[in-house]
Structures are given as structure tokens and as C-alpha cells.
Amino acid sequence: MPEYSDIEMTRKQLYEEIWSISVAGVAKKYNLTYAHLMKQIKEAGIPIPASGYWTKLNFNKPVTKLELPEPADEKVAISRTIPSTRKKKQQIITDENSGRSAKDAVVAESSPTLESSALQVEGQILFPSTTKKDEPSEVAQMIGPPETYEQFGRTYNIYDREILYNEVWLAPVTEIAKRYAVSDVAIRKICQSLDIPTPPVGYWAKLRADKPVTRIPLPISSKPTKKSGARTGTDFTPQIEKETLxxxxxxxxxxxxxxxxxxxxxxxxxxxxxxxxxxxxxxxxxxxxxxxxxxxxxxxxxxxxxxxxxxxxxxxxxxxxxxxxxxxxxxxxxxxxxxxxxxRFIVNGETVSVSVTEAQDEIKHIPTKEENLQLLQYEEDKRRNTWASKPKIRKHDYVYNGRITVSVYSAKSFRDCKSYVIEERLGDLMIAFYEASDILRQEREAREEAERKRKEEERRKEEYRQRFNEEVDQTLMLENLSEDYDIACKMRRYIAAVEVSGNFNPKTIEWISWAKAKADWYDPTIAREDELFGRRNHKKNADQKKLERNRYKWW
Incomplete structure (x- = not known):
């Protein structure tokens, strides 16, 4: 006979515990069955977290906490039950698996307790003992770390057939995959290669609802009992759904x-x-x-x-x-x-295109009167041994069947099917237009940003080109100025040598004066203006400012 004892607390206290550690957490804390506790919570009129509440909370997404209706201080008595159903459930499993080894029987006896430990939070069976992802699960603590070995700088798992069989029936495959640091797909492939049965769809939901479940026995197999595989470092992380709009x-x-x-x-x-x-x-x-x-x-x-x-x-x-x-x-x-x-729809300033197509059915083509005449003529020509080409008559026709497909900006499509027609999804179509407008906005902004960067790069290159050309012009100008200065210095050295010789006469004195004036004309630091040559353009190159004789022009 089951034993009963009551737990007394206020509705407020029970409400706070439920919203802090979940209904499953309260059930484990006070050694209650989940279904029995849920029934009593509903009778007490205490709100519980909605499906997905703990997942959103785990990823710091906004959640809604329902208010506790009055009276909050009313006492409620929760009956604590030590269920005997688990023994019955275990007896069923043991009877069905009576042909297994003694080791399997021992594992089967302990499995219900371990199975219940893998269900601590509603809608979140991946982290059994806590809502925090980084903390190890109770299943991992009970089973222990997997066997591994190192080779060529990589870590490899060793999958034992019996151990892995017990693991996948103690916790969901995604939880086992985390322990082995691989994906859940890899665990399923390993189970398939080792001929290990896995829980069917709905198994964990039934277990969470405290309904009877059947564990498939490990079959006798000629396949290897062990297998190794590299750790990929893949960890299961629930996909965060993008909020609509x-x-x-x-x-x-x-x-x-x-x-x-x-x-x-x-x-x-x-x-x-x-x-x-x-x-x-x-x-x-x-x-x-x-x-x-x-x-x-x-x-x-x-x-x-x-x-x-x-x-x-x-x-x-x-x-x-x-x-x-x-x-x-x-x-x-x-x-x-x-x-x-x-x-085309203009939504939020973006032009969203829409395409509509109608499906077609393939039916056998029935030749027309003209096509039958062509075939008869062809057969007649062949009978007379006259060359003739066989008329090309299609074998099938395609007729519209009324099934419509609407595609919004080639991003999302809606089509008539057995479950619904497009008229029933007008709201989803409208939301698709807004989502497409946001995609178009992002693409437009990306193009505009790329165009801005392209123009900025062109401007930068043009500025660099102008600066480079200016630098070239300034350098060539300096070269031309220095060449004129060298010529002026050479002239002055020659004039000084003539003056040192001491052979002076009126003509020599006049030449020296003339030569000094020409040296000053060449010198860019003085830039003297000549009576006939004017001012010398020192910045030009030697060819451009070369002195040439004034030739007689015929005109």
C-alpha cells in the first residue's frame, strides 16, 4: 500500500516555488509524482509557466509571469505519495525483457529512477537538474564520463554497445550527444551501426506524463560491440526562434x-x-x-x-x-x-514583388483532326516508298488545375494544399510582405554602403593621384631651378677666372659687366629681367626654355 503524508504551505509559497524551480522541480523536491502534483496545482488554481518559458528564460528572452489570483495566503495541502506504480512499470519491463542478460536486468531495474531524473523542467529535458546550460546534468553525473583516447592530437570516443544502449534509454539522444561532444545525428548513426534500438517518438513525453512506457530490449547481433569515433566538439544548443517582425x-x-x-x-x-x-x-x-x-x-x-x-x-x-x-x-x-x-507592393518604402503561378496536370494528348490527317498522309507516303518525315505530335498536354502558389520576393511561398488554401493564410502573406521589405531594406543599405565605399575609394585614389602629380611637378620644377642655378654658378666662376687673369681693356670690362648680367638672368634666386630675353621661366625644363635664334619668317 502507498504511504501518504501532507505538505502544508500557502498558495503564495507554492506559486513562488513553481515559478523558481518549475513544477517538475517541486515534484522532485518533495518526492511527488509529476502528474499527481499537476492535478493538485490545478485544483488550487495556481498558474504555471507556459510551454517554452524556461527555454526563453535560459536565453535571456522576455517572458511573461502570470499573476497569482487571490487569496494568496490560503493554505493548501499537497499529498506526498510514494508511488508503487514504478514497481509495476518495472515489473512490466522486466517481464518483457526476461530473455536478456543479468547485467541488462540490473540496468533495467535502475532505469526508471534515472529516467525520472532526466525530466526536471517542463519543455526543457536537455538540462535535467537545472535550467542553466553550463551545469552538468544528473544523467552525466550518474553514468560518468565516456571512455576516450588520444591519437594524432585528436580525441576519440569509444562507444560500448551495452553502455550506449543504456544511455539512450536513460536520457534523450541530444543529452547523450552532449556528453560525447558530438551531434545527435552522430549518436543515432552510431546506434544504427551497433544495432542499438532507440526510444520511439513520444517516449519521453509519455514518461514525463507518468504514463506506462515499454523499453525495447537490446537484440542479439553479430555486429561489433565497440566502435570509435572522433569528437567533433559539436554541442546541442536549442535554436532561438526569431521573433515575428x-x-x-x-x-x-x-x-x-x-x-x-x-x-x-x-x-x-x-x-x-x-x-x-x-x-x-x-x-x-x-x-x-x-x-x-x-x-x-x-x-x-x-x-x-x-x-x-x-x-x-x-x-x-x-x-x-x-x-x-x-x-x-x-x-x-x-x-x-x-x-x-x-x-507590386510598396511596404515601408521598399518595393516588394510578388509572383503567382498555377500548377498544371499532365494528361495524355488526344490528336486533333489535323494531326490525324498528317499521320495518315505520313503512312500513305511510307506505303508508296516515298520519303516523308513523321509529323511531330506531342504525347501529353498540360492543363491548369487551380492550385495556386504565391511567392513573396522569392523568399517565402504559400500554396494550396490539403491542409489549407491561400485565402486562409492572408495574414501570413501580409507578414511575409513586411519581412520581405526588411530583407530588401538590408540589401538596399548594403548596396548603398558598397556604393559609398566605392566612391570613397575613388575619391581617395583621385586625391592620391592629384597629390602625386603635384609632387612630380614640384620635383621637376626644383630640378629645373637647380639646373639654371648651376648654369649661373658656372658662369660666375668663369667670370671670376677672367677677372683674375688681369688682362683688362675697355672691351673686356664691358664684357664682364654683360656676363654678370647674364649670370643674374640665369640665376633663379635673382631672376633678373633681360632687355632682349625678358624674364627666364626657370620652372620649365631645358628644352622648353632653350635659347634659339630668331629666324627670318616668310609670310
Missing amino acids: SFLNEEDRRVILSVATQIMLPGENAKMHSTIVAHRRAITEWKKKHKEQESRGYNRRSMDTTLFLADAVSEESLPRVLHILDALIKAMEPLECSLTNDL
Whole structure:
């Protein structure tokens, strides 16, 4: 017989414990069964964390804590039960696995306790004893570290068939994968190669709900009992779901989600959006003109550009598609969205394109009267031994079947299926437009940033080119100035040598005066102006400022 004892506490105390260590944590703390405790919590009217609460809390995401309704100080009695069901459950498992070895039986006897230790937080079976990811789980502490060895600077795991079999039935594969520092896919492949059965889908959910489960016995196998594999360092981390419309501020996001949940398809007799009406008329004119061009033998390049929806859907499905687009634009126009003439949506300043296609069924082609005549003529020519080419008649026809697919900016698609039709997902379509607009915004900003960097690089290169050319000009100018200065210095040394000789006469004295004036004319530091030559342009090169005789010109 089970033993009973009551635990008394206020509703406030129980509420605080549930929201700090979870219902499963409270059950473990007071040695209660999870299902029995949940029943008593519901009877006491105490709110519990929603599914995913602990995962969001673990990744520092915003969570909502439900308020405890009054009276908070009311006493509640929680009955503590030492269940005998586990012994019954163990007896079932032992009876089914009676053909196993004694070692398996010992492990089976201890497995229910270890299994329960792997379920400490609702919706978070990966970290059994705590909501903190970095702390080791109770399963890892009970089983111990896996056997490994080092080779060529890498760590390798040794997978024992019996040990791994017991591990995958004690905790989820993702938890076991963490211990071996590999992915859960790698553990499943190892189990398959060692012929190890793994828990079926729903096994851990049933165990968490304290429902009876059956452990598949380890079969006799001729495969190896051990296998080694490298540690990849892969660790399981729950994927953080991206919040819908997270790029918007909270107020805009709330408004858009509210509109998306209330969007409805207008009635068949409702007046359509003016832009859609105009586009439908354009489609009618295009089809009429297209038929005329085909009858005149125009090739495809000569024909007018195909309009949106003109040849993507059948005549029967066109009104339906236009009604879908009409419902979307009417719901989004109050949110400052608009529609272009070619039925593209302008959302948050970005032009979002939409494509619509209709699926086709393949049916066997039934030859027309003209095709039958061609075949008869071909057979007649063959009978008369006359050369003839067999007419090319297609074997299949493709007809529209009414199943529509709508793609928003080639990023997200919605199609008719057995579960729903597109009209039932108008809200999701609307959200897809906003998400596509954010993708377009990011791509546009990336292009603009790339263009800005390109122009900045061109500006920098142009500045460098100008500075380089200026430096070249200044250097050449210095070279030209120094050459003129050298010429002036050479002249002065020669004049000094003439003066030292002492052979002076009036003509020599006059020459010395003239020569000094010419040296001053060459000297850029003096830059004397000559009566005939004017001022010398010292900055020019030798060829440009070379003295030449004034030749007689005929004209």
C-alpha cells in the first residue's frame, strides 16, 4: 500500500516555488509524482509557466509571469505519495525483457529512477537538474564520463554497445550527444551501426506524463560491440526562434499583427482596388493583342512584354488571384502601403514583388483532326516508298488545375494544399510582405554602403593621384631651378677666372659687366629681367626654355 503524508504551505509559497524551480522541480523536491502534483496545482488554481518559458528564460528572452489570483495566503495541502506504480512499470519491463542478460536486468531495474531524473523542467529535458546550460546534468553525473583516447592530437570516443544502449534509454539522444561532444545525428548513426534500438517518438513525453512506457530490449547481433569515433566538439544548443517582425518597434509590430489576424477576403461583388481593376483591363488588352500577333506569325522577341498574371494563371483562376491581392492591399493601405501599376507592393518604402503561378496536370494528348490527317498522309507516303518525315505530335498536354502558389520576393511561398488554401493564410502573406521589405531594406543599405565605399575609394585614389602629380611637378620644377642655378654658378666662376687673369681693356670690362648680367638672368634666386630675353621661366625644363635664334619668317 502507498504511504501518504501532507505538505502544508500557502498558495503564495507554492506559486513562488513553481515559478523558481518549475513544477517538475517541486515534484522532485518533495518526492511527488509529476502528474499527481499537476492535478493538485490545478485544483488550487495556481498558474504555471507556459510551454517554452524556461527555454526563453535560459536565453535571456522576455517572458511573461502570470499573476497569482487571490487569496494568496490560503493554505493548501499537497499529498506526498510514494508511488508503487514504478514497481509495476518495472515489473512490466522486466517481464518483457526476461530473455536478456543479468547485467541488462540490473540496468533495467535502475532505469526508471534515472529516467525520472532526466525530466526536471517542463519543455526543457536537455538540462535535467537545472535550467542553466553550463551545469552538468544528473544523467552525466550518474553514468560518468565516456571512455576516450588520444591519437594524432585528436580525441576519440569509444562507444560500448551495452553502455550506449543504456544511455539512450536513460536520457534523450541530444543529452547523450552532449556528453560525447558530438551531434545527435552522430549518436543515432552510431546506434544504427551497433544495432542499438532507440526510444520511439513520444517516449519521453509519455514518461514525463507518468504514463506506462515499454523499453525495447537490446537484440542479439553479430555486429561489433565497440566502435570509435572522433569528437567533433559539436554541442546541442536549442535554436532561438526569431521573433515575428522583430525589426519593427513594439507599437508598429502590435498594430501589424493585429491587422494580420483580422484580414478577410472581400465578397465577390465587392468593388476592387482601382489599380487592380486597371491591371485586369490591361491583361485583357494584352491577351487580345497577343493572339493577333501570334496569328500574324510574330516571333517571341517581337511580341510585347508579358504582363504580370497574363500567362501565369488560367482565366478561371485569375479572378481568385486578383481577389487575394485586393484583400491584401485593402488591409495594408491604412498602414501606409501602396500598389504599383504592375501590382507590386510598396511596404515601408521598399518595393516588394510578388509572383503567382498555377500548377498544371499532365494528361495524355488526344490528336486533333489535323494531326490525324498528317499521320495518315505520313503512312500513305511510307506505303508508296516515298520519303516523308513523321509529323511531330506531342504525347501529353498540360492543363491548369487551380492550385495556386504565391511567392513573396522569392523568399517565402504559400500554396494550396490539403491542409489549407491561400485565402486562409492572408495574414501570413501580409507578414511575409513586411519581412520581405526588411530583407530588401538590408540589401538596399548594403548596396548603398558598397556604393559609398566605392566612391570613397575613388575619391581617395583621385586625391592620391592629384597629390602625386603635384609632387612630380614640384620635383621637376626644383630640378629645373637647380639646373639654371648651376648654369649661373658656372658662369660666375668663369667670370671670376677672367677677372683674375688681369688682362683688362675697355672691351673686356664691358664684357664682364654683360656676363654678370647674364649670370643674374640665369640665376633663379635673382631672376633678373633681360632687355632682349625678358624674364627666364626657370620652372620649365631645358628644352622648353632653350635659347634659339630668331629666324627670318616668310609670310
